Structures are given as structure tokens and as C-alpha cells.
Amino acid sequence: MPVNYYIFLSLALFAIGIVGVLVRRNAIVFFMCIEIMLNAVNLLLVAFSKMHHANQAAGLANVGIDGQLFVFFIMVVAAAEVSVGLAIIVMLFRNVHSVNVNFLNRLKH
Amino acid sequence: MQNVLQIVWLIPFLPLIGFLINGLFRKQLSKSLIAIIACTTVLASFVLSIWVFLQVKGGNSHVAEYFNLISAGSLKVPFAFQIDALSSLFLLIITGIGFIIHVYSTSYMKEETREHYGRYFSYLNLFVFSMLLLVMGANYVIMYLGWEGVALCSYLLIGYWFKNTEFSKAANKAFIMNRIGDLAFLLALFWIFSKTGSLNFDVVFSKGPLLDSSDITIITLLLFFGATAKSAQIPLYTWLPDAMAGPTPVSALIHAATMVNAGIYMITRSEALYSLAPVTQNVVAITGLATAILAATIALKQNDIKKVLAYSTVSQLGYIFLALGLGAYTAGIFHVMTHAFFKALLFLAAGSVIHAMGGEQDIRKMGGLKGKLKITYITFVVGCLAISGIPPFSGFFSKDAILLSAFEHNKVLYVLALFGALLTAYYMFRLLFLTFNGSFRGTQEQKDHLHEGPATMTLSLIVLAILSFAGGFIGIPEVFATGGDKLSEFLSPVVPVFREGAVSHSTEIILMVLTAVLVIVVIVMAWLRFRKYQQVEEKGIGKFLENKWYVDELYDNVIVNPLSRFGDFLKNVFDRSVVDGLVNGVGRLVNYGSRQIRLLQSGQVTGYVLLMVLSMLLIFVVQFFLRK
Numbered sequence: 001m002p003v004n005y006y007i008f009l010s011l012a013l014f015a016i017g018i019v020g021v022l023v024r025r026n027a028i029v030f031f032m033c034i035e036i037m038l039n040a041v042n043l044l045l046v047a048f049s050k051m052h053h054a055n056q057a058a059g060l061a062n063v064g065i066d067g068q069l070f071v072f073f074i075m076v077v078a079a080a081e082v083s084v085g086l087a088i089i090v091m092l093f094r095n096v097h098s099v100n101v102n103f104l105n106r107l108k109h
Numbered sequence: 110m111q112n113v114l115q116i117v118w119l120i121p122f123l124p125l126i127g128f129l130i131n132g133l134f135r136k137q138l139s140k141s142l143i144a145i146i147a148c149t150t151v152l153a154s155f156v157l158s159i160w161v162f163l164q165v166k167g168g169n170s171h172v173a174e175y176f177n178l179i180s181a182g183s184l185k186v187p188f189a190f191q192i193d194a195l196s197s198l199f200l201l202i203i204t205g206i207g208f209i210i211h212v213y214s215t216s217y218m219k220e221e222t223r224e225h226y227g228r229y230f231s232y233l234n235l236f237v238f239s240m241l242l243l244v245m246g247a248n249y250v251i252m253y254l255g256w257e258g259v260a261l262c263s264y265l266l267i268g269y270w271f272k273n274t275e276f277s278k279a280a281n282k283a284f285i286m287n288r289i290g291d292l293a294f295l296l297a298l299f300w301i302f303s304k305t306g307s308l309n310f311d312v313v314f315s316k317g318p319l320l321d322s323s324d325i326t327i328i329t330l331l332l333f334f335g336a337t338a339k340s341a342q343i344p345l346y347t348w349l350p351d352a353m354a355g356p357t358p359v360s361a362l363i364h365a366a367t368m369v370n371a372g373i374y375m376i377t378r379s380e381a382l383y384s385l386a387p388v389t390q391n392v393v394a395i396t397g398l399a400t401a402i403l404a405a406t407i408a409l410k411q412n413d414i415k416k417v418l419a420y421s422t423v424s425q426l427g428y429i430f431l432a433l434g435l436g437a438y439t440a441g442i443f444h445v446m447t448h449a450f451f452k453a454l455l456f457l458a459a460g461s462v463i464h465a466m467g468g469e470q471d472i473r474k475m476g477g478l479k480g481k482l483k484i485t486y487i488t489f490v491v492g493c494l495a496i497s498g499i500p501p502f503s504g505f506f507s508k509d510a511i512l513l514s515a516f517e518h519n520k521v522l523y524v525l526a527l528f529g530a531l532l533t534a535y536y537m538f539r540l541l542f543l544t545f546n547g548s549f550r551g552t553q554e555q556k557d558h559l560h561e562g563p564a565t566m567t568l569s570l571i572v573l574a575i576l577s578f579a580g581g582f583i584g585i586p587e588v589f590a591t592g593g594d595k596l597s598e599f600l601s602p603v604v605p606v607f608r609e610g611a612v613s614h615s616t617e618i619i620l621m622v623l624t625a626v627l628v629i630v631v632i633v634m635a636w637l638r639f640r641k642y643q644q645v646e647e648k649g650i651g652k653f654l655e656n657k658w659y660v661d662e663l664y665d666n667v668i669v670n671p672l673s674r675f676g677d678f679l680k681n682v683f684d685r686s687v688v689d690g691l692v693n694g695v696g697r698l699v700n701y702g703s704r705q706i707r708l709l710q711s712g713q714v715t716g717y718v719l720l721m722v723l724s725m726l727l728i729f730v731v732q733f734f735l736r737k
Binding site: 018021022025101102 | 713715722
């Protein structure tokens with residue numbers, strides 16, 4: 001299967017994520033969109049690491065595994081980020097009874 | 110000769126010392142000490158000059174080199190003095206007349222406070238120093254140093270009473286006019302250096318014949334333009350009459366006897382170049398003659414005793430330039446010398462009159478002074494006779510030499526020059542009669558105050574009167590005595606002798622008699638007209654002449670006013686809108702820009718994200734599509 005499929009899929013996911021971030025105001029949806037973008041990147045990393053050495057290193061299982069390792073890191077970091085972010089959103093909701101990000105611009109003042 | 114070269118540097122150095130002592134310690138020294146220092150240094154220079162003069166008499170010419178003034182690449186300018194017949198003659202004039210004027214000043218300036226007295230004498234000494242430097246320099250750079258120094262001292266002395274705004278303006282005018290000439294002189298020096306690779310007289314003059322005739326013409330024209338400023342010729346003569354703002358001895362020293370000779374000296378020194386440029390010579394002669402007549406006509410109608418003398422100076426200088434232009438250098442130098450005598454005399458006598466009148470300079474308010482000021486009157490008469498060219502006074506011989514060379518050259522020039530000479534006699538005797546004859550027209554107070562000056566003043570006058578009478582005998586023409594022309598003989602090693610004998614002796618005598626008779630007729634006319642003073646309102650040509658041909662007004666309207674309007678424009682419009690606008694505009698731009706950019710930081714997270722995405726897209730586009 002050519003790598004192009006993965007690239008286009010990943011591109012589509014990333015674009016969806018960006019559009020979501022730009023057009024929605026809901027903090028939860030924001031988070032989901034960010035996750036989508038992260039996963040689009042993860043998908044690319046995995047696909048590239050699998051395909052990159054495919055021809056000359058057929059049969060060797062541990063060749064080209066570094067990209068997949070990155071993915072794990074990203075997942076861990078994303079999980080940590082989500083836990084902090086969700087905590088913030090919960091506190092925000094308790095204070096203002098809303099999860100609309102436009103309220104956050106008050107931090108400016 | 111060797112010991113001359115070892116000692117000759119003292120001649121300019123002594124007045125410099127006098128300047129330093131008087132300038133630095135003017136508050137400590139007493140007046141008499143200041144006077145003694147100033148006079149002694151110049152007297153010592155004079156004695157040394159006589160000694161040098163005796164040494165060079167046999168036609169010796171030497172260059173005394175001391176050290177390198179400038180040494181940069183191919184430009185080597187030694188600090189060197191040229192000792193020959195020409196420079197030694199000028200040394201005598203400068204230090205001799207300078208000394209007399211120093212002595213005269215000691216009593217003329219007596220009423221000044223000690224500090225100003227010291228300032229005055231330090232300027233005088235500095236002036237003598239600069240002038241000596243100018244005539245002694247063995248290259249154009251040393252000459253230029255002196256040239257600038259003289260202009261500076263002239264400025265300082267004209268503006269000596271600097272609290273008077275008019276006088277300060279006159280000083281500025283003199284300085285600026287001189288600067289215009291200096292620029293031309295400087296350009297000439299650059300031109301000379303680029304063509305001959307040197308500024309030393311001997312090298313430049315020996316390479317002169319190898320240059321293109323156009324180069325020579327331009328160089329000599331530029332030098333001549335420089336000379337017109339110093340020596341008060343058309344078009345830069347207007348500063349000299351205004352320079353009468355200075356104390357009268359200064360007028361005598363600077364504006365009659367020495368500084369105005371700087372240009373003449375320079376042209377005579379560069380004679381080797383001028384004789385190669387016939388075009389320039391014609392320009393010099395015509396300018397000189399035009400100046401002579403213009404200034405003489407103006408002098409006819411002036412009422413300030415010093416202004417009349419000033420215009421007569423301009424006129425006489427015009428004669429000298431005429432002689433230079435005709436190649437009669439010896440005649441020119443001769444007239445420089447006799448003119449220095451009688452013009453210094455006339456100015457000092459005028460100073461004596463002004464002194465007696467308590468500062469009054471208007472001849473309409475004088476008259477009948479001959480009873481009270483006997484010595485001044487007699488010496489003034491001698492001066493008038495000398496300047497008018499009555500034989501056997503000095504002016505006769507020198508002016509006759511110039512007229513004769515004009516006659517040999519071109520009859521039209523001769524007639525015009527003769528006309529100018531008659532004008533000279535007329536205005537000088539008008540001045541004499543209005544001042545000393547008739548009845549007194551001043552106030553009673555002034556009349557009681559009338560008195561002859563102290564001995565230092567009268568003695569100076571008497572010495573100068575003797576010189577004005579006898580000064581001509583060193584240049585008696587061939588007609589009267591074979592070998593009588595000692596001056597030409599003396600100058601012959603440096604300056605080519607003018608070719609005598611183009612006219613026969615009988616013609617020469619007829620011309621002399623003609624001149625003398627005409628001058629006497631003119632004097633009688635002046636006597637009839639001005640014996641009794643009557644007040645006349647000038648109109649028509651008289652008014653035109655009284656207002657000096659409106660040359661000052663012309664310069665004001667053509668040059669000064671447009672320039673000052675341009676200055677106003679720069680100050681009010683250009684500076685305000687362009688310069689200030691630029692400076693303030695930068696500030697305002699930063700202010701405005703930051704106020705606009707501030708709006709980007711809205712606090713809207715989506716806004717930031719949008720910007721981020723857009724910039725990422727931009728980078729992407731640049732990276733992939735625009736980068737080659």
C-alpha cells in the first residue's frame with residue numbers, strides 16, 4: 001500500500017483539527033480537535049517509520065522502530081496535557097458556568 | 110649671505126613674539142610697556158630688513174629652508190623663505206611704514222583702556238607678522254598662510270570697536286569678500302600642484318613654459334581673482350571703503366600701505382606665469398583701469414574724509430594693476446612703494462584731523478583747519494601733491510612710469526588713465542580745500558578743542574612727508590638722468606625690466622609736461638570750486654556718484670538678498686517641514702505603528718491560532734513554491 005494514502009488521511013485529519021480549533025468556541029471541542037491533530041501526526045510518524053526501510057530491511061522487525069517510539073512519547077505527553085487541560089476546564093466551568101474560550105480573554109486585563 | 114639665511118627668520122618672528130606677549134599679558138602690562146614691546150619688535154624687524162636689503166643688493170637671491178611644513182606623498186612643502194630684491198623691498202615697506210604707524214598709534218589710541226590697548230597692539234603685531242610671512246614665503250603655501258593671516262587681522266582690526274554693530278558688519282564684509290578671493294587663490298594652488306607637482310616658486314616658474322596655455326590662463330585668472338579681493342579691485346573692492354570702520358592708523362597700515370599690496374606682490378611674484386598668459390594680462394590691465402576710474406569718480410562726491418582716501422586707495426591700486434597688466438612690473442612696484450608713503454601719510458594726517466575734531470569725519474563739518482593744525486596741513490599738502498603727481502614729488506615719477514607704459518601699449522588706455530589721474534588731483538584737492546580752507550563749520554566746542562597731536566603723531570607725519578617728497582628719486586627716468594632708475598636696476602634680478610625706449614625721449618618729456626600742466630589746471634579748478642564751501646543738494650550724476658554707483662545696493666539685491674532669502678527659506682520651510690518632519694515623522698510612525706500592532710494581542714485564543722496557521726501556511730508557501 002503506497003504511503004500517499006496515509007499522507008492524505010493524515011492531512012485530512014489535521015485540517016479537520018485546525019478548522020475545528022478555528023471555528024468552535026467550546027473548550028472541550030478544542031481539546032478534541034487538538035487531539036485529532038496530534039493523532040494525525042502520530043499516524044504519519046508510524047506510517048513513515050514502517051515504510052521508510054521497508055525494502056532493504058525486510059524481515060528485520062526492529063529496523064525503523066524509532067518513529068513508533070516517538071508516537072508513544074507523544075501519547076504520554078498528550079495524556080498528561082489532557083489531564084491538566086481538563087482540570088483547567090473543570091475549574092473554569094465551576095467559576096463561570098461556561099466552557100466558552102472567549103471568556104478566557106479576560107486574562108488579558 | 111650665509112649669516113643672512115641664519116638670521117632672516119627673526120624678521121617675522123619678532124612681531125610674532127610681540128603679538129604673543131601683548132596678547133597674553135594685556136591685562137598685566139602697563140600701557141607704556143605694551144607700546145614699547147610692540148614698537149621695538151617691529152623696529153628690530155625693520156633694522157634686520159635694512160641689513161637684508163643691503164645683502165641682496167648685488168642681485169643675490171636665496172632660499173632659506175627651515176623644516177618641512179607638510180610632507181604627504183608627493184606633496185612636500187618646506188617652510189622656506191625667499192630672500193631676493195622683491196621680497197626685501199616689501200620687507201622694508203612693511204616694517205618701515207609699520208613701525209611709523211605703530212609709533213603713531215601709541216598716542217592715537219591713548220584713550221583706550223589698558224586691556225584694549227594691548228589687544229590693539231597685539232593685532233597690529235600679528236598683522237605685521239602675517240604680512241611678512243606672505244612676502245617672505247618661498248612657496249605658495251607659506252604665502253597663503255600669510256594671505257589668510259592678513260585677512261584675519263584685517264577682520265579683527267576693522268571690528269576693533271566690536272560693540273558697534275555697523276563696524277562689526279564692516280568687518281564681516283571685509284572677511285567674507287576676502288574669503289571669496291581666497292577660494293579662487295586656493296583653487297589656483299590646487300591647479301598648480303596638479304599640473305606641476307610642486308608649489309615652490311622656483312619649480313613652478315621653471316615648469317611654467319611647459320604647461321598648456323589654457324592651464325596657465327586659468328591659473329593666472331584664478332590668482333588674479335584672489336588678488337582682486339585683497340587688493341580691492343572690481344568686483345570685490347567694496348569691502349575696502351567700509352573697512353574705514355577701524356581705527357585710522359589701521360586704515361593707514363592695512364588698507365593703504367601694506368595689506369592691499371598683497372595681491373600686487375603675488376602677481377609680481379608670479380610674473381613668470383603671467384608673462385605666459387597674454388589673455389590674463391589684458392584682463393588685469395582692463396580691470397585695473399576700470400577700477401581706477403570707477404573709484405576716482407566715486408571719490409569725487411564722498412563726504413567722509415576717510416572714505417575719500419579709501420576710494421583713492423582703490424583707484425591707485427587700479428593704476429598699479431594696470432601697470433602689472435601691461436607688463437610694467439617695475440612701474441607697478443614703484444607705485445606701490447610711493448603709494449605706501451603718501452597714502453600712509455594722508456591717512457595719518459586724516460587721523461590727526463579726526464583726533465583734533467574729536468572723532469568727526471564729515472568734511473562738510475570741517476574747514477579752516479590750517480591755522481590750528483599747521484603740521485598736519487603742510488604734510489597733507491605734501492601728500493596731495495604726491496598723489497596728484499606734481500613734479501618732483503614721489504607720485505609724479507611712479508605715476509608717470511605707469512602712464513608712459515600705457516602710452517606705449519595703447520593710446521586709448523593712456524587717455525583713460527590720464528583722465529583718472531586728473532580726477533585724482535581734483536578729488537584730493539577738493540578734500541584738502543574743504544578740510545583746511547574756508548571757515549570752520551563745526552560746533553564751537555569742537556573749535557575750542559582743536560589742537561595738534563602729540564610729538565609722536567607729528568613726527569610720524571613729518572617722516573612720511575619727507576618720504577613722500579623724496580621717495581620718487583630712486584626711480585628717476587632715463588630722460589632726466591642716465592642710470593637714475595635705481596629701482597629697476599635693483600629689481601632686475603627678479604622682475605624683468607620694462608623695455609624702455611619704445612617712445613623717444615622728446616615724446617616722453619612732452620607727455621610729462623602735458624600731464625603736469627593738466628594736473629595743475631585741475632587743481633586750480635578745484636581751488637575755484639571749493640575755496641568757499643557751499644551746501645549743494647546732489648542730484649543726477651552727482652547723486653549717482655555719491656551713492657557709489659549703487660554697487661553695494663546691486664550686490665545686496667543680486668547676491669546678498671537672494672542668499673538670505675534662500676537662508677530664510679531653508680530655516681522656515683525646509684528645516685521645519687523636511688528636517689523636523691523627518692525626525693518627528695519617525696517618532697510618530699513608531700508611535701502609530703505600535704498602537705496598531707497592539708490590537709493584534711486581543712486575548713482571543715482563536716485569533717492567535719488563526720495567525721499561527723496563516724503564518725505556517727505562509728512559511729509553507731515560501732518554502733515550497735517561492736524558494737529556488
